[in-house]
Amino acid sequence: MTPAPSGAKAGAQAATPNGAPRLTCIAPGVHFVERGWLNGNHFIATSPQLRLIDTGYKDDLETTIEVLRGLDAEPRDIELIVNTHCHCDHAGGNRRLQAESGCRIVMHEREKRRIEEGDDIGTWWRFHDTWAEPFPVHAGLAEGDELEFGPLSLRVVHAPGHSIGQIALYCREQRFLISADALWHGDLGVINPLVEGEDALERAGQTLERILSLDVAVVYPGHGGAITEPRPAALRCMRKLESYRKNELRMHEDHLRKMAAYVVLTKSRVHPDALYDQLMQQIWFTQLVDRYFDARPRPVYERILGEMLTLRMVKLEGGFLVGSGRR
Numbered sequence: 245m246t247p248a249p250s251g252a253k254a255g256a257q258a259a260t261p262n263g264a265p266r267l268t269c270i271a272p273g274v275h276f277v278e279r280g281w282l283n284g285n286h287f288i289a290t291s292p293q294l295r296l297i298d299t300g301y302k303d304d305l306e307t308t309i310e311v312l313r314g315l316d317a318e319p320r321d322i323e324l325i326v327n328t329h330c331h332c333d334h335a336g337g338n339r340r341l342q343a344e345s346g347c348r349i350v351m352h353e354r355e356k357r358r359i360e361e362g363d364d365i366g367t368w369w370r371f372h373d374t375w376a377e378p379f380p381v382h383a384g385l386a387e388g389d390e391l392e393f394g395p396l397s398l399r400v401v402h403a404p405g406h407s408i409g410q411i412a413l414y415c416r417e418q419r420f421l422i423s424a425d426a427l428w429h430g431d432l433g434v435i436n437p438l439v440e441g442e443d444a445l446e447r448a449g450q451t452l453e454r455i456l457s458l459d460v461a462v463v464y465p466g467h468g469g470a471i472t473e474p475r476p477a478a479l480r481c482m483r484k485l486e487s488y489r490k491n492e493l494r495m496h497e498d499h500l501r502k503m504a505a506y507v508v509l510t511k512s513r514v515h516p517d518a519l520y521d522q523l524m525q526q527i528w529f530t531q532l533v534d535r536y537f538d539a540r541p542r543p544v545y546e547r548i549l550g551e552m553l554t555l556r557m558v559k560l561e562g563g564f565l566v567g568s569g570r571r
């Protein structure tokens with residue numbers, strides 16, 4: 245990995261109000277759309293065909309459509325949706341956009357299988373009341389496939405760990421990588437061995453090594469802004485995975501914290517006792533606690549809540565928890 249060329253962020257619009265999408269033109273007719281923390285980011289190519297990478301949450305589809313219209317594009321004209329993986333914050337808008345446009349939808353073969361099998365755990369569709377509606381997947385992608393995206397050619401890089409069939413997309417010509425949830429700014433998407441298998445942690449590490457081996461100047465992650473110094477960001481993640489290898493409970497605590505922060509963000513404002521009740525209804529919370537924390541949810545909850553407050557992932561306002569957007 246090498247430093248970002250100057251001008252890598254040329255075309256970025258001024259910051260929009262808190263949580264509103266922020267668009268950055270990354271090539272002629274190609275935009276990186278940074279969403280608020282809950283939604284996966286998108287990429288839109290408007291010509292020669294209208295193509296999308298990821299579609300965000302179902303419940304935030306109106307904003308996705310507004311973004312398209314802001315680029316003089318109409319949902320009915322979408323020709324292709326590419327999903328980095330099948331989680332509901334990345335594929336939630338698929339159903340309606342596909343129904344309106346009749347477009348093709350493609351994703352890695354393993355994720356395609358999850359959709360076709362109606363796997364509502366592996367897709368996160370049963371997660372936090374946020375269902376994605378079923379949609380057709382027209383083709384499975386594999387490592388090395390090339391996708392045309394506006395004037396760019398993107399190579400599929402299989403990036404498992406967070407999800408078995410997650411892909412990153414590499415643009416060799418412009419030296420950028422769309423990293424999905426394999427690499428964020430010094431962090432990465434949760435690793436859940438209960439869903440992704442006992443070797444998910446090893447896979448996530450191999451994926452980061454793969455990313456480090458690519459000539460990349462800018463990373464566009466699945467959540468958060470562009471990373472113009474990808475190497476230190478990836479190395480920080482590697483160190484995090486190393487600490488998980490030494491003590492796997494850290495990985496599960498990270499998962500529980502992110503899960504709790506996520507609920508706070510979806511509710512805007514929640515009493516700590518209500519958050520506990522919400523989490524106790526989450527299948528993953530109880531499964532993780534049962535399996536790794538001696539089936540004692542309350543002390544685990546109190547510990548992770550204390551850490552979340554210390555890490556400023558959430559704050560207390562008048563006795564209620566409020567999300568800060570920090571991880």
Ligand SMILES: [Zn+2]
Pocket residue numbers: 329331406407425433
């Ligand atoms: Zn994900």
